[in-house]
Amino acid sequence: MNKRQQIGFDHPVASDITPESVFRARRSFLGTAGVAALGGLLPAAQALAAQDGLAALPARLDPRDSTTEKPTPYSDVTTYNNFYEFGTSKSDPSRYAGSLRTRPWTVVVEGEVAKPRSFGIEDLLRLAPMEERIYRHRCVEAWSMVIPWIGYPLSQLLRQVQPTSKARYVEFVTLLDPAEMPGQNDAVLQWPYLEGLRMDEAMHPLALLTFGLYGKLLPNQNGAPVRMVLPWKYGFKSAKSIVRIRLVEKQPVTSWMRAVPNWYGFYSNVNPNVSPQNWSQAHERRIGQGSFGGLFTPQVPTRMFNGYGEQVAQLYKGMDLSKDF
Template identity: 65%
Template sequence: MLLRPFCDILPSEITPPEIYRERRLFMQGMGVLAAGAALGIAPDAQAETRLAGVRSSAYTLNEEKTPYKAITTYNNFYEFGTGKSDPADKAGSLKTRPWTVKVEGKVSKPGEYDIDSLMKLAPLEERVYRMRCVEGWSMVIPWVGFPLSELIRRVAPTGNAKYVEFVTLNDPGQMPGQRSGVLDWPYVEGLRMDEAMHPLAILVVGLYGQVLPNQNGAPVRLVVPWKYGFKSAKSIARIRFVEKQPLTAWMRAAPREYGFYSNVNPHVDHPRWSQAKERRIGEFLKRDTLMFNGYGAQVAQLYRGMDLQKFF
């Protein structure tokens, strides 16, 4: 399969290096202060949450980033409740150390990675991605992580591995939302193997240069920016390589509303609302939803010949 390089991003969407470096230094400083104020943490304590050795990346869009406070207080994370503020209010009960991610299934090198070892598999990069929620709102988030493909190569999938399944932590003691029946826990998501190997798909351990907050999926989550946000599984505990398409949590709960692919598509409405428009958090007016969330030049070839009305 031929993947188009990320240099296919329009030049107008890439921040010039000199501006990016100045903005990065400024935002790092402001991010620490804003986060500390939002979370009630003193600056000295907050400094301990900084991630070291994070490098800049070409995957940086020249769009205004959503403020740290909005990213960390307006979330969908049903393991802590269905309200947008529930994750920030209740995720303090989640213990992210020690933490292991078990890799299993149709791979030659199964294993178990503690979170610190996982973070050392590849250099950490800051990647500024558009993120689109199926409910119609969006953000621009500076994630810190590394390509999912780095982990996949290390575990050496066999020829029978057609899909990657992600299973999140199932612990109602730490995640009070799991005491409800809103979903069949644990939360399960999945990607086709070529989607998982795409350079845009990343495992995330931080945002705004800091350790990933609990309410945003700590200590490690998936981010797939051309798909609706619910595809990006949070607090991952198990990664399985399988031959058959996984039955994801939302497919199990509402198969007419949530398909396996869940690509951002303004031409395929949710049964209960249109997907043609979106509201960027912090803006009043709605904007047009972009096909594949604006990443069509990079990912459209993955779906060539597919009926995207049927495979929604």
């Protein structure tokens, strides 16, 4: 078993700037819910993506789940990142993620399933039609972005392995390879990075198994070659560079739960009324917006469930979200 297929334990251990809102010249965006056209891909933005040397990833835009807010510039999306496997500074991932080899790549799906299976990354890319979703993305440091992600609902993959009646949670295990991920040489977390969802959260249409952004395959610093995107939760819940997905009966102990349990709970839903860290979550700063190239970015109020309450609030009916945070 190679490094990209490891971690078979029973109990986890924790381990602004030219706008590219212009990202779709080849099709207009007239949604069934009255979504207005967002514009086309400007030459400057197209050139930025081309410089990355990333292959195009065609996708059908889904206006039903997409916001009409102005997308964050591509240059910000790819240089201001949290990805501790490459360092704790926001600029570290774009500096150091070039060491990550994303081909070949295998994702093992196992646990409480009738048909456990290993999927090569090309298998995953062909598994279901690619959709583009323009999602708000919120981090606990009170900053946010709007990103056109490309993927398909995680449920499409999980149905392939036929979850059993015992499958109550989904655990995500990310790559462990300190040679390719130099941040793993530091003990800021226990590695590999682990995350999890309740089964109904994992099966929700907004839970996107993600392979690209802005019409291209994912850059390494954004979680290549495959990651989760969960727009109603804080960004750290969206596991990157996934190598293993396990369906389990017991709630997983995630990396940040293990590291700082009084700050980071299992659910980690965006909730402006709960600030488990030592700073407020009531407001956020939208990266890439504001005057002087984003130097003076205005703060805006944080919305419950990051503005996706209409879609997901029913998942938490009857729960005290100040305790189950």
